[in-house]
Amino acid sequence: MAKRVALLVGTRKGLFVLDGDADRDDWAVRGPMCEGWPIHDAILDPASGAIFAGGGSNWYGPAVWRSDDLGGTWTHSSEGLTYGDDGEKIATIWSLATGPGDAMYAGVEPAGLFRSADRGATWAHVEGLTKHPSRPEWQPGNGGLILHSIVPSPTDAERVWVGISSVGAFETTDGGSSWETRNVGVRAGFMPEGQQYPDFGQCVHKLVMAADGGEHLYQQNHCGVYRSSDGGRQWEEITAGLPSEFGFPMGAHPRDPKTAWVIPLTSPEDGRLMPEGHAAVWRTHDGGDTWIRSDDGLPTHDAYVGVLREAMAVDRLDPAGVYFGTSTGQLYGSRDEGHTWRLIADNLPAIWSVEAAVVD
Amino acid sequence: MADVHLPRSLVALFPGAPRRLAATGATVAEVIADLDAQVPGIRNRLLDAGPVIRTHINVFVAGERATLTTPVPSDAVVHVVPAVSGG
Numbered sequence: 308m309a310k311r312v313a314l315l316v317g318t319r320k321g322l323f324v325l326d327g328d329a330d331r332d333d334w335a336v337r338g339p340m341c342e343g344w345p346i347h348d349a350i351l352d353p354a355s356g357a358i359f360a361g362g363g364s365n366w367y368g369p370a371v372w373r374s375d376d377l378g379g380t381w382t383h384s385s386e387g388l389t390y391g392d393d394g395e396k397i398a399t400i401w402s403l404a405t406g407p408g409d410a411m412y413a414g415v416e417p418a419g420l421f422r423s424a425d426r427g428a429t430w431a432h433v434e435g436l437t438k439h440p441s442r443p444e445w446q447p448g449n450g451g452l453i454l455h456s457i458v459p460s461p462t463d464a465e466r467v468w469v470g471i472s473s474v475g476a477f478e479t480t481d482g483g484s485s486w487e488t489r490n491v492g493v494r495a496g497f498m499p500e501g502q503q504y505p506d507f508g509q510c511v512h513k514l515v516m517a518a519d520g521g522e523h524l525y526q527q528n529h530c531g532v533y534r535s536s537d538g539g540r541q542w543e544e545i546t547a548g549l550p551s552e553f554g555f556p557m558g559a560h561p562r563d564p565k566t567a568w569v570i571p572l573t574s575p576e577d578g579r580l581m582p583e584g585h586a587a588v589w590r591t592h593d594g595g596d597t598w599i600r601s602d603d604g605l606p607t608h609d610a611y612v613g614v615l616r617e618a619m620a621v622d623r624l625d626p627a628g629v630y631f632g633t634s635t636g637q638l639y640g641s642r643d644e645g646h647t648w649r650l651i652a653d654n655l656p657a658i659w660s661v662e663a664a665v666v667d
Numbered sequence: 668m669a670d671v672h673l674p675r676s677l678v679a680l681f682p683g684a685p686r687r688l689a690a691t692g693a694t695v696a697e698v699i700a701d702l703d704a705q706v707p708g709i710r711n712r713l714l715d716a717g718p719v720i721r722t723h724i725n726v727f728v729a730g731e732r733a734t735l736t737t738p739v740p741s742d743a744v745v746h747v748v749p750a751v752s753g754g
Binding site: 342365366367368370380382383384385386389390391392393394395396397 | 676677679680682708711712713715716717718721723724749750
């Protein structure tokens with residue numbers, strides 16, 4: 308059967324699924340799902356074929372939703388998603404990821420990591436991260452103290468990277484028992500002179516792994532774009548050539564480790580919008596040495612839109628499709644790796660997340 | 668047995684759950700525990716860490732706003748009401 312793409316679009320008012328045709332040309336919108344709860348992230352679990360969606364209701368709290376029929380019917384669970392009755396209250400889920408083996412992860416607010424070994428039915432707190440000595444000094448970013456990026460090693464079940472705003476990146480190599488900061492070389496430009504390269508306190512916005520599945524990572528940070536070739540032990544800034552150091556999402560190519568996409572936005576002081584109201588996605592084919600602006604098919608004026616950290620996705624077809632959603636409800640897509648773009652859906656609720664799931 | 672009335676937005680999270688059901692318990696906490704036995708998972712939707720009733724959920728026993736320790740007479744009518752808010 309021909310492969311097609313289903314876009315999982317988490318919004319302020321529920322999850323939407325956009326079913327693409329075989330050419331990724333026509334898209335049918337289904338939703339809102341998950342009872343209209345704010346959904347911050349959704350993934351297709353390759354092991355079970357189920358969609359998982361994470362979010363939280365202002366009334367009923369956080370939960371991870373599961374659909375075994377691509378969004379037709381849903382169940383939910385938050386069993387074990389707690390810091391205990393004496394701990395902080397968990398407001399919402401911000402990120403979901405699957406690792407090798409049976410591991411599934413959820414990142415929450417206030418920042419912490421949970422793991423499920425039964426595909427989301429029950430969850431257990433990964434206490435090792437919360438017990439990191441830096442925890443008492445963690446400070447929230449503008450969006451709260453949230454664990455938003457979860458990057459499991461595709462080959463080593465004991466190894467996971469996470470990104471926390473505005474704390475920085477961490478890595479575990481022992482299945483979550485212990486964690487080390489991974490922020491060397493990352494600038495915290497908002498700190499006083501002489502204190503801009505701390506051990507932690509960097510405002511990572513999005514952490515992604517390059518296609519070779521090993522040690523190559525990228526990150527879009529509040530203060531620039533970075534790459535690492537050693538699993539985050541050392542970062543190198545690759546902002547040069549971009550119109551702004553600020554942005555939220557970042558996407559990596561499914562096969563070429565040197566190709567990635569970012570969406571530069573104006574600085575926080577200037578609104579976190581597409582610069583000059585001219586929408587553009589920037590891509591690199593050389594690991595960030597140079598950047599290419601792409602705006603063919605995107606609005607070139609009066610586009611004062613923002614794109615949040617989880618709201619860009621890359622499918623694994625060839626050529627890869629790239630997609631992004633705006634915080635004002637427009638969804639754009641490219642089926643030629645970001646060379647040309649088109650509007651896929653307009654008038655959705657504010658988009659928090661986009662995931663490109665390849666289905667039969 | 669208390670006569671418990673649940674809001675539509677809550678029962679929608681549990682396919683097949685009724686809007687109104689009978690539950691036993693001497694306190695609101697015990698009634699919610701019995702609700703959870705009948706509708707697994709509903710406790711997590713009503714209670715936060717503490718445990719306390721979630722900030723934007725109100726429980727009324729015989730018309731009076733209640734906490735988890737509020738006594739529930741055997742013939743009481745209990746209403747679970749989400750706060751009116753949003754945008």
